[in-house]
Amino acid sequence: MIGVLGAGAFGTALAVALARDGRQVMLWGRNEGTMAEMARTRETARLPGVTLPEGIEITADLAHAAGAETLLLAVPMQTLSTVLGSVSAPLDGQKLVACCKGIDLATGEGPSHVIAHAKPGALPAILTGPSFAADIARGLPTALTLACEDAEAGLVLQHVLSTKTLRLYRSTDVTGAEVGGALKNVMAIACGACIGAGFGDSARAALMTRGFAEMTRLAVHLGAKPETVTGLSGLGDLALTCTSELSRNYRYGQALGRAEGFDPSVTVEGAATARAVAALAEREGIPMPVSGVVAALTEGKVTISEALDELLSRPLKEE
Numbered sequence: 001m002i003g004v005l006g007a008g009a010f011g012t013a014l015a016v017a018l019a020r021d022g023r024q025v026m027l028w029g030r031n032e033g034t035m036a037e038m039a040r041t042r043e044t045a046r047l048p049g050v051t052l053p054e055g056i057e058i059t060a061d062l063a064h065a066a067g068a069e070t071l072l073l074a075v076p077m078q079t080l081s082t083v084l085g086s087v088s089a090p091l092d093g094q095k096l097v098a099c100c101k102g103i104d105l106a107t108g109e110g111p112s113h114v115i116a117h118a119k120p121g122a123l124p125a126i127l128t129g130p131s132f133a134a135d136i137a138r139g140l141p142t143a144l145t146l147a148c149e150d151a152e153a154g155l156v157l158q159h160v161l162s163t164k165t166l167r168l169y170r171s172t173d174v175t176g177a178e179v180g181g182a183l184k185n186v187m188a189i190a191c192g193a194c195i196g197a198g199f200g201d202s203a204r205a206a207l208m209t210r211g212f213a214e215m216t217r218l219a220v221h222l223g224a225k226p227e228t229v230t231g232l233s234g235l236g237d238l239a240l241t242c243t244s245e246l247s248r249n250y251r252y253g254q255a256l257g258r259a260e261g262f263d264p265s266v267t268v269e270g271a272a273t274a275r276a277v278a279a280l281a282e283r284e285g286i287p288m289p290v291s292g293v294v295a296a297l298t299e300g301k302v303t304i305s306e307a308l309d310e311l312l313s314r315p316l317k318e319e
């Protein structure tokens, strides 16, 4: 049995893909009324046009869902610690796969460390890479990274979670996978802002490239392998998110670039993560100029033209 905690767009899309491939899935969401409605209609407003297969058990009972051998954690990053804290069972020996992307603002940690602190006896892993929920739920193909420090558990998870349309590559470099997934959202905000402000495609390509350099710098500093950052979790997801209006982070950036408002109920992981990265970069003494500018933009501390000036006026250096 696979349990999915978080019945938003991504958790539901993963549940649909896995159930279609014959897995028994339990999908947990916090709102009893919403979950009852989802069970009755087999539909969700977060994935219009998608029918939830009968193989998905829909529940609002957290203790029940948390009993599954493999748990996919698909809640927003800034709520992960709270959600895990609400599970009273220790989850010893259970495989906890973070499907969220970001860095916890309170602790400066990625999802695997948040899991390790909340449930020290569990086996943490991360599933990340280019994967819009709408694509996954429609059965469109993609490839993802499944990273787990325990190579044996990683191998098991790779087989449990791969389907005919989701091709999982395994890795033991959890830090590399987490940093790539977290930072690509920050870069997507930067690229959206760049396009929204009318700075053009050349500027966006430059931002993506320098953003990628920043991702690699932080990941390697934290002990990751550079080749992980060039994989699906880093470059793969960066390419997707910085170029598609299906990305919420990109659209949020566009709104910043146009000095327009943005619906605060939409999940935009890159905003809090930019602030977490800026704090981490300062603490560790790592230059992260694009992340710093995104953090300042999201906090309303600089305008889009001040952000551009800040990046362009940095001392000239070797690439």
Ligand SMILES: NC(=O)C1=CN([C@@H]2O[C@H](COP(=O)(O)OP(=O)(O)OC[C@H]3O[C@@H](n4cnc5c(N)ncnc54)[C@H](OP(=O)(O)O)[C@@H]3O)[C@@H](O)[C@H]2O)C=CC1
Residues within 6 Å of the ligand: 006, 007, 008, 009, 010, 011, 029, 030, 031, 046, 074, 075, 076, 077, 079, 082, 083, 099, 100, 101, 102, 131, 132, 133, 134, 266, 267, 269
């Ligand atoms: N959407 C996508 O294409 C992809 C998303 N992801 C990642 O998946 C994670 C979740 O995103 P996504 O599903 O898109 O987000 P959504 O906004 O679609 O859904 C978020 C879900 O989390 C629930 N939630 C929010 N706060 C809490 C809380 N405190 N306790 C319990 N549940 C809570 C919401 O419940 P409620 O409805 O009651 O508010 C909702 O079901 C993010 O980290 C994102 O980066 C990764 C790959 C692709």
Ligand SMILES: O=C(CO)COP(=O)(O)O
Residues within 6 Å of the ligand: 101, 129, 130, 131, 132, 133, 185, 188, 237, 240, 241, 246, 247, 248, 249, 250, 267, 268, 269
């Ligand atoms: O992570 C994603 C695709 O891989 C989804 O991106 P957004 O959260 O920006 O929509």
